[in-house]
Amino acid sequence: MSTLVASFDAQTLVDAVGLGAVYALMAVGIGLVFGVLRLVNFAYGQLVMAGAYTLALTSSWPLAAGIAMCFVVVVALSLAMERLVFRPLRTQSPAVMLVATFAIAFLLQSIALLKFGALGKPASSLASLNQAVSFAGMDIRKVTIVAIVVAVAALGALALLLRRTSIGLHMRAAATDFHTARLLGVRANTVIAFAVLLSGLLAAAVAVMLTVQTPLVTSDFGLKETIIVLVGVVVGGIDRLGSATLGGFAIGFMIGLLGGILPTDKSVYLPSLVFALVILVLLLRPAGLFTRGRASVVDRV
Amino acid sequence: MRRFPLTQLLGPVLLLVAVGVAGTFFPRAIEIYFRNSLIMVAIVGALYVFVGNSGVVSFGQVSFVAVGAFAAGVTTVPADVKPAALPDAFAIIRDHSIGSFESLLLAAALGGLFAFLVGMPLMRLSGLAAGIATFAVLEITHNILRYWTKIGPGAGLVSLVPETTGLLQATMGAIAVVAIAFAYQRSRLGRLLRATREDPAAAQAIGIDIHRQRLWAFTLSGALSGLAGGMLVHMYGSISTEQVYLELAFLTLAMLVVGGASSLFGAVIGALSVSGLDAFLGQAEEGVNVGFKLDLPTGTRLVVVGTLMAAVLILRPSGITGGRELSLRLRRRTTGKATA
Numbered sequence: 001m002s003t004l005v006a007s008f009d010a011q012t013l014v015d016a017v018g019l020g021a022v023y024a025l026m027a028v029g030i031g032l033v034f035g036v037l038r039l040v041n042f043a044y045g046q047l048v049m050a051g052a053y054t055l056a057l058t059s060s061w062p063l064a065a066g067i068a069m070c071f072v073v074v075v076a077l078s079l080a081m082e083r084l085v086f087r088p089l090r091t092q093s094p095a096v097m098l099v100a101t102f103a104i105a106f107l108l109q110s111i112a113l114l115k116f117g118a119l120g121k122p123a124s125s126l127a128s129l130n131q132a133v134s135f136a137g138m139d140i141r142k143v144t145i146v147a148i149v150v151a152v153a154a155l156g157a158l159a160l161l162l163r164r165t166s167i168g169l170h171m172r173a174a175a176t177d178f179h180t181a182r183l184l185g186v187r188a189n190t191v192i193a194f195a196v197l198l199s200g201l202l203a204a205a206v207a208v209m210l211t212v213q214t215p216l217v218t219s220d221f222g223l224k225e226t227i228i229v230l231v232g233v234v235v236g237g238i239d240r241l242g243s244a245t246l247g248g249f250a251i252g253f254m255i256g257l258l259g260g261i262l263p264t265d266k267s268v269y270l271p272s273l274v275f276a277l278v279i280l281v282l283l284l285r286p287a288g289l290f291t292r293g294r295a296s297v298v299d300r301v
Numbered sequence: 302m303r304r305f306p307l308t309q310l311l312g313p314v315l316l317l318v319a320v321g322v323a324g325t326f327f328p329r330a331i332e333i334y335f336r337n338s339l340i341m342v343a344i345v346g347a348l349y350v351f352v353g354n355s356g357v358v359s360f361g362q363v364s365f366v367a368v369g370a371f372a373a374g375v376t377t378v379p380a381d382v383k384p385a386a387l388p389d390a391f392a393i394i395r396d397h398s399i400g401s402f403e404s405l406l407l408a409a410a411l412g413g414l415f416a417f418l419v420g421m422p423l424m425r426l427s428g429l430a431a432g433i434a435t436f437a438v439l440e441i442t443h444n445i446l447r448y449w450t451k452i453g454p455g456a457g458l459v460s461l462v463p464e465t466t467g468l469l470q471a472t473m474g475a476i477a478v479v480a481i482a483f484a485y486q487r488s489r490l491g492r493l494l495r496a497t498r499e500d501p502a503a504a505q506a507i508g509i510d511i512h513r514q515r516l517w518a519f520t521l522s523g524a525l526s527g528l529a530g531g532m533l534v535h536m537y538g539s540i541s542t543e544q545v546y547l548e549l550a551f552l553t554l555a556m557l558v559v560g561g562a563s564s565l566f567g568a569v570i571g572a573l574s575v576s577g578l579d580a581f582l583g584q585a586e587e588g589v590n591v592g593f594k595l596d597l598p599t600g601t602r603l604v605v606v607g608t609l610m611a612a613v614l615i616l617r618p619s620g621i622t623g624g625r626e627l628s629l630r631l632r633r634r635t636t637g638k639a640t641a
Contacts, residue, residue, distance in 0.1 A: 040429065088615045094429045095358045099558055100614040102360075106551045107607030114600040223547075227436050234430045271444040275437035282434060283422035 011138040016256025018144030020249040021151035026229040027248020029202035035175030042101040045226030046108035051207025052217040056123035071204040078200030113219035120218040123211040143212040237288020312627035313569040321472030334580040339471035341576040346478040347525030349568035356498035357428045361435030364442035365523040367545035369408030369530025374459035389450040401465040405531040412527015420519035447542045466536035555610040561620025
């Protein structure tokens with residue numbers, strides 16, 4: 001009996017890490033753009049949705065071609081969003097930009113509903129990743145392993161990029177102080193476009209992994225995840241990429257863990273429990289869980 | 302006259318009266334859109350009290366609308382049908398029913414109390430973080446109302462609620478919300494909060510407690526949202542959790558932004574124009590005759606409203622009214638008499 005409980009716990013733990021990994025990738029995607037633009041992209045979930053629809057519509061294609069197409073579509077949409085929405089709004093306050101991306105999110109979602117209908121499209125080309133492999137007494141789904149590996153690889157590559165290349169240096173400079181960075185010769189449009197490009201690549205990767213878990217693609221695909229990740233980013237601390245990422249991971253991990261622990265008849269209250277926990281954390285640490293220093297009601301200028 | 306700009310209050314109020322009166326000329330199937338517009342004015346007015354005056358976005362106000370709607374709904378279902386309608390509810394809810402007017406007061410009180418409680422931790426966050434964190438409130442409210450059958454119908458409908466929000470009640474409710482919002486923004490508290498919106502650092506430097514001022518506005522906004530929710534449920538006669546969730550949050554924010562988020566007049570104009578457009582498009586999705594047969598595919602409504610909201614934000618971020626209150630100063634100068 002005791003071994004059963006222990007293995008169950010370890011399994012829950014691994015699944016929770018897998019979910020946290022996916023949410024961490026979304027948090028990075030949102031955090032990268034926030035760093036350079038001070039823009040919270042609520043429409044990030046609709047980038048994921050576009051990727052998921054692409055995978056659904058290319059189900060008959062070879063797998064690699066479908067995934068490649070997913071990346072192309074998401075990155076293109078991401079860049080188009082930057083050009084058509086983010087750029088004209090660049091001088092506006094963060095609040096206006098947030099509301100604007102909220103509008104874009106609903107717009108894209110409504111377009112998808114109009115175009116593809118309410119019933120949803122199946123994206124089953126990667127269904128094989130749902131199979132479990134037995135490892136040390138646990139049944140781990142392949143997609144969980146893929147998610148963890150992809151997240152670690154992507155975050156590692158991103159860290160190298162930000163620390164070891166000149167465009168990475170420019171991005172960090174822009175995130176610290178955009179105006180001074182521009183005065184010192186950092187090219188605003190290049191840095192922003194690059195951040196948006198990276199954020200698009202991450203959204204495409206997230207789309208691939210989420211379609212494995214939720215193979216039926218509907219117009220609200222990615223919406224719930226975006227809300228959770230955004231709240232997670234705030235809990236972690238929105239001002240730094242590292243704390244934002246940890247926040248995304250933490251909220252995914254908590255959802256996975258509590259989802260595994262809660263008795264079945266109480267599991268419908270999982271969102272309430274998680275978000276109540278969020279409010280509690282914010283009560284204790286208003287500046288974010290993974291930040292140092294005091295909170296300020298005044299936004300950083 | 303110069304000290305108290307009566308136009309700023311009377312303009313919106315007369316507009317609401319005009320909408321109410323206009324509604325009486327239409328058959329009931331169309332009239333409901335007028336009532337709906339007036340209730341949207343109440344919700345957007347409530348949203349404006351916080352968002353407009355503080356400059357902080359909130360997606361959570363709809364949860365206070367939801368609390369108000371469900372509170373007013375479950376307490377007014379007639380006593381004889383209640384045990385069948387809400388079999389699992391707490392005895393105190395199941396066995397007692399109150400009048401519609403009392404239920405509105407209850408809705409406002411609960412909305413305000415709930416807003417105050419969640420506002421305490423959330424208003425301590427910086428503006429942007431506070432806005433995003435309000436999603437947590439929306440999600441909790443939606444989740445609990447949807448599954449906790451001891452306080453309501455769960456995923457089903459609260460139905461058989463007395464339909465007591467007629468045109469007169471809707472007009473009066475909208476006017477009440479607008480008048481309270483106006484009184485607040487003219488008050489000392491309102492001015493303090495508006496100062497924090499214009500320059501948080503300077504406001505803090507002259508001794509304004511940003512957290513406290515935002516919390517007052519959040520609470521007042523919650524109470525007005527609750528009231529508006531109560532009017533909403535008494536208009537439809539029923540309510541489900543999905544009616545007071547993300548789509549309503551989107552629509553009401555769109556209304557506020559399209560009208561102009563930083564003035565009460567903008568909130569009223571935005572609510573009336575966008576809900577009018579929304580109603581028309583909703584009809585057009587069913588097929589409507591406007592000289593020619595217009596039949597739009599289902600879902601066009603949100604595409605158009607979303608496009609409008611995005612376009613306004615990109616091209617004219619201060620909204621239709623430019624964030625200004627109604628002023629007849631130009632006309633006054635030429636005619637030489639006070640119009641209001």
